[in-house]
Structures are given as structure tokens and as C-alpha cells.
Amino acid sequence: MSTQTPALRLEGIVKTFPGVRALDGVSFSVMPGEVHALMGENGAGKSTLMKVLGGIYQPDEGQIFIAEDATVMSSPLQAKSKGVVFIHQELSLADELSVAENIYLGELPRKSLGRVDWEKLYAQTDDILKTLNVGFNARTKVGDLSIANQQMVEIARALTVEPRAVIFDEPTASLTDAEKVVLFEVIADLQSRDVGVIYISHRMEEIFKITDRISVLRDGQYRGTLNTKETNEEEVTQLMIGRKLDLSRNEMTHSLGPVALEVRNLSCGKLFENVSFTVREGEVVGFYGLVGAGRTEIAETIFGLREPSGGEILLDGEGVTVHSPADAIARGISLVPEDRKGQGLVLGMNCRDNMTLPQVDDMTAGPFVSDGAEIAIFDQYRDKLDIRTPGWRQMVGNLSGGNQQKIVIGKWLSMHPKVLIVDEPTRGIDVGSKSEIHNLIRELAAQGYAVIVISSEMPEVLHVSDRIVAMYAGKVTREFTAAEVTEDGLIQAISGL
């Protein structure tokens, strides 16, 4: 491999934003036919490095070489014409347009007079969709697709050209297992066509399954490259966060209190039916199932976002009707939503204001909002969750994906709820912070909170839960205690066997 010329190479890239040195002399290369993982903590600079490569940002210093030719990537269009395809971390789609138009966004096939060649467009798109094995067609409106399918549309973009290199920035964050398999096939196919693949993910098992080499960034600096075959999770983690991880299950035992939340035969149309469970004070109940099993919808119903079509919700043994999220918050229920961009954050607002948003009414000094109280809350949770930001004034939209997620969690923790529901709490979060968040969840339970954790990652539910509720197609299939649960049992329960 060392005799080959790299498909592309970055050298000494420096990129600064006001208050942040996001990249500090990073070098990186990818060979043709190689899958190269880029790893690092949230805010380490992975996405920024790829945006430099993709022509979205201009580096302050450093150079980009394509097949050893120095190149300036002045725009995304130019990057594309040089064969660099970028699949973004956050969905980058126009949801009013069709699947085909999105896949070929910016390069619609033309006829004379600037007309769109619809036949060609649809035919080419259908070919691509066939290889991806998806259940929608070229003419479907993107806004009508599930998040996972929208992600597949993003991935399809990699297949429109003969690329030299494809960048996948956390592509699996919202995919189901079946779609992941398809994605890995796509990557293998790209590899066989001698395309260089750059793969960013926080999920170790994926990294070790599909990559050839792993490069690690820490605080904007290059920390080294490892051959995947010759290394292990521990070594990579060590390189990423500079210390070892304590992965042992938090065995802190504490006595459980009375039942804080009980749900009896709760239904909401066809989304979920006859769901019953209890959560006691001091207990963590994990909800495990495939994407689409109805777990998020249950949470939203308890939080007053949806109207149940039947059943009861009891708080402290008393039947309640939750009319709205405001109602839920007043009763001590908090929900950390799964879609942070759509539901959790105001991207154009600063970190502090986002975090104190739900309680800002209570933090007044006279007629004004008390700055001091707000900053105190922000500081407390920044330290607790290790949020990387130059200060509370930073706009949340400028934070790295993982740090945005931490802001959402901090926001709801600071409300001191009785019942805390967290939906996919560690999606897009690096291994270090992940275990911190897990510890935090355990800690909260120890303090007497009743916690519901919804997750599609088996290690996560196994790790944090006292009890696990398995769901399949809107119904609870089984309940396990931490002591009796096995991986096989769980898999059976969530696949409806």
C-alpha cells in the first residue's frame, strides 16, 4: 500500500473559528480502495476537516493534494468535480423535492434550453435505488420519508458519479440494522472500484468491522494512524481521549422507591397499542426495539405531545391527563428528544439560552431574566457533561454534533424532573462522553429519579438499565430484569419471534 499514491492527501491543515482552533496542522491521507476511519471526541475537528476537503471551508494554512497534485477546493461544486463526494452528518436535503431531485441536487441532467431531462433523471435514480434495496422510488417526496430513509437518500448521492473519494460523516446515526447492512455493501462496492472511503463514526464495532486504517484527532490535532487489524478498542480510545475508559457496569446498588410512573394499556392509534409498564423511583427502565417500534411515540404521548387514543397514565399512583408539554414539565416529566435539530435546540441561539429555555420564566430578577442564575446553570452542566465550547455566547449551531446533544441533555437535567425520559441519549456522542452520560443516568437514578432510556444500541440498554422493556411493531413483547436478560433473548423479543 505504501508504494501507491494516495487518492487524496491533506497536509498541515489549520482552520480557526473565532475563539476556536478547530484544526491545528492536521495531515491525513486516504488510499484508493481503502476505508479509512476518522475518529475523535466530539468537537475534535472531524467534520471541520472534511468540510475543508469538501470545499465548504477554506483552510487558513495547509494544502490538499489530489493524486499528488496540489489543489484548491474553492467550493463544494469544485470538490464534486474533482471526485470528492461528501455525505453530511446532518441531513442536507430539500424535503419538498423528490428523491431523484435530491440525489442529483446541483447536477440535474440537462436537455437543450436548460431543461431537466426527467426521463434520464428518474431512470438513473431508479437504478441507484435498486442497488440500495429501498422501499421508495425516485418520485417520492423526501419530506414523506422516515429519517432513516432520508439518510439512505443522502447515501445514494455517493453513487451518482464515479468518485475518487467518498466521505461518510456519521452515516449510521439514524439507520436501522437492515439499512446498515446495505450501507456496508455500498462501501464494499466503492472499495472494490478503488474509491477511497473516509468513514467517521463513534461506533467502535462498525469501525472494526469495515475499516482498514484508523486516524485519530484530538482537540484539532493529529494523533496518529493505526492499522485496524493490529489494534483494539482500548488503544483507539486511549489515543482519542488520552486515558482509559472505565467500562464496567455501574453496580451502585440503591433501594428502589415507590412507583413514580405507571402506564396502563396506553394506545395511540396504530403507532402503539396496549402498552403497560411501571417505573419506580431510583430505577432505570430501558426501552429496546428496532427503529419504528413505537418507543419514541410512547415517550411523546407521556410528555403530552400526542393524544392517546386509550389507556391511562398514572403519576405517583394518581391518574393524570397530560395535555401539553408545559403540563408535563409542571408535573415533573422531562423528555430529551431524539431529533436534536428539529425538537431540542434553537440553533441560532447561544448555548446558555438554549440550556435554560424551559425554565427561563422562573429565573427572573425583577422584571428581567437573571443573567447570573442562567450562567450558573450553564457552567454547572458544562462541567458535568464536559461540553466543549469557547463560552456560553457561542451559537449552538456552531458546536460539533455531539456537543449539541450534550446541550439538550443538560437542558432537561437542569429542570430536576421526577421522571426523565431520554430518547437515544448518545446518538452521535463519542465513547468518552458516552460512558459519562451513562454514569450520569445511573447517578440520577441513585438520586431517586425515575428514568426511561430509549435506545437502539444493545450495549447501551444492557449497560444502563435495571429493567428492559422490549418492543416490536407497537407492542411490548417482553420485559427483562437486568439479571435475567441475555443478548439472544433481547434480539428475539424485538424481532417479534
Next chain:
Amino acid sequence: MANFKRKDLVKQGAIWAFIVAELIFFSIAGEFLSVSEKAFMDFDNMLLLLKQSAPIGIIAVGMTIIMVNGNIDLSVGATFALAAIVLLDSMTWPFMQAMGNWAIPLAWLFALATGVILGAINGLIVWKTGVDAFIVTLGSMLGYRGLVFIYNGEQPTSHLNWTLVDFAEAQFLGLHTATWFLLGVVLLCWLLMTRTVHGRNAYAIGNNREAAVNAGIRVGPHFLWNFMLIGFLAALSAVVFYSESGSVNPNDGMLYELWAITAVVLGGTKLSGGYGSIISTLGGVIAIQLLRKGLGHIGADTETVNLVIGLILIAVLFLDRQLNRKGKEELRT
């Protein structure tokens, strides 16, 4: 284009259903309340209505494109007036008078070029400074109107060219010249927005600007082209209208931007961009014109007409929201 679902069909059909409802209402109400002897649905009356829809209609088509693109243009009324002045005044210039009837196409050209240039100024500022189009065109609305007053003070600018008047008053296949222009503009712009790469990119930009940028679409030039287009259309609207009337007051075209936006919104175009249809805008224009005419027909004064149109606009936006809901299982807001 994306698959049409029932929801979309309802949305696109709504404005036409509304027009039919208006026709029925005014025909019946007219029987009892009419101040004139003629029936409302009279054929000549309808032809006239189309003709009267043309000035705002042509502008509204341009506004649809601008709004789909995620912008707005408040300066169209002033552009309309300035183009009109150029049209009429240029025909009085000595060298133009010497050219006889050849002065007509030249005057048209001057007027249209004025519109394109004014539009280009808007577009360039929006592109190069990144300032919101609302602010930019609010400024140019005042600025362009200022130019109108500088040109001829408070005085009207007049020039009647009978060849031109004959042309403007002509009827071809029963339709007036202005109506033909309106229909032509609708057809061409509809083709532009649904069939061409430029049009589809305009939708993408309005829908998700960041995604469009990421995909390598050059957003700025698209803005520029579309502002030039609406400038052109505002001038075309003036050209068609003033060829016939032959006299322009410095206050002409005021509030046209708001009437155009009202028609566009009635037609279902999203204020936030990314969704809208030229054909539905035509529906919106006709619906408004029908209301004005119909209410006049049954004896309402202008103030009442404006009040009713305002109420209907709000009602339509409310209904649109209801229509977009997904039923009981959906998230509460």
C-alpha cells in the same frame, strides 16, 4: 416532479374551487343586490376581468418565483412606475419622434431594460452583501420611488401614441392584448419553474439553502437571475398597462407589491420558500380580482373590499394549516 398525493391535489385545487364559489356567490347575490343591470357572469365582464388582472398578475408570477426561491421583492411597485415613465417619456425624445412608429419597440426596450437593471441592482445587493431580501427591497422600494419623483416631480408623465393604444386595445381570439401577455408569462414561467434546471434549483434553494450550497448550487447567481426576471416582469406589466392609458402618476403602482404577495400566498406558495406554483398564483390573482369586482358589483366600497380580502387571506392561511395536519396521531403543537 414529486408524486402527487391527495393532499397536494386538494391544495392545488383549493384556489380554483374558491373561484367557482365566488362566481356562484356573486351571480346569486348580484341578482338581488346589483347596482347595475348586467349579470355578473356576463362574458364580456369576465374578459374584462382577465384583462384587469394582468398588471398585478404579471408581477405576481415574478413574485412567485422570488418567493419560491426564499426571497421577497417589495420594490416591484416602484419599478413598475419607473418603467412606465421611461416608456412614455422616451417616446417624446426628439430622436425617437423622428423614428415614427419604430419608436414604439425601442421605447418598450428602454422600459424593459429599466426593469431588468433595477432588478439586477436588488439581486446583486442580496447576493453580495447577504442582507435579507426583505430589507434590501424595502430600501430599494423607497429609493426607486424617489427616482420616480425626481424624474418628473409631482407631475404626471403623459404621452399618447395611437398606434400603441390600438395595439393595446386589440382583441385576438376574443382576448385582450394584456390578457395574452398575462397568459404568455404564466406559461413561460410555469415551464421555467417546473421543467428547467434553473427552476428546480430555485425550489431547492428556497427549501433548504444550506443543502443547496452543500450540493454545489451557486445560490447568488440564482438570486440575481430571479431578481432580474421579476424586474423584467414588473416593467412588462407597466409596458402593457401604460401602452393603453398613456399617462403615469408618480404614485402609480403603490401597494402593488402587497397585492402581488397576497395573490401568491392565496395561491398556496409558502412564505418561507421552497413550495409554490405559478398556476395557483394565477388562480390567486383571478380570485382577488373577482372579489374586487364582485363586491363592487353588489355595491361595496373599496374599504369594505380590502377588509374582506384581508379576512379571507387570514382564513386561507388558517385552512392551509389545518390541511397540513396529519390527523389524530400527529404531534400537538
